[in-house]
Amino acid sequence: MSVSPLNEEYRERLLQMLTEYPELSRTDLRNECPKEYSFLYRHDREWLFEMLPTGKPQTGSKGYVDWNQRDHEVLSQLQKAQMDLLNREKPIRISKTSLGKEIANLSLLEKHLHKLPCCTEYIDKVSEKKQQFQLRRCQITIVRMQEEGLLLLEWRIQREAGIRKDDYKLIMDKLDYGNNLA
Secondary structure, eight states: OOOHHHHHHHHHHHHHHHOOOOTTOOOHHHHHSSHHHHEEEEEHHHHHHHHHHOOOOOOOOOOOOOOOHHHHHHHHHHHHHHHHHHTOSSOOOOOHHHHHHHHOOHHHHHHHHHGHHHHHHHHHOOOOOOHHHHHHHHHHHHHHHHTTTTTTTHHHHHHHHTOHHHHHHHHHGOOOTOOBBO
């Protein structure tokens, strides 16, 4: 088989790159000499694959995760996140989603929570039901109104806490007004 002049020229350029930069991978070589690489790939593939460097072995772990360690690491993050959420000026309902967003790792909780037993138990313990969150919002509103010296009126508490009338009726007996209800 005769080798065309263009084929010979591209072979020489590729060999020159390989001798000058022996650490180049196949991909690096393809990026550095795209014209030569694609021509040789189309017209002289056998020679090209003989001359290209072999693939580099994979480095690093094969994806083993110590779930017990991860469970304890994420648990401490969740505990801190819960405190941060409770101390916000505008209340946010404590849930798996809000905690996951707060630790910037929601996908881990959604996909692998079954591998994190301590986290599962903690999330189940601290997650708020709808009425619990409404009650907390009302308590925050009452404290704020008392600090501002405002008169505690049920309709005002309900409105400022952003709770519907029907929902407010369900939680109003659990509210602590501190004997200041007008």
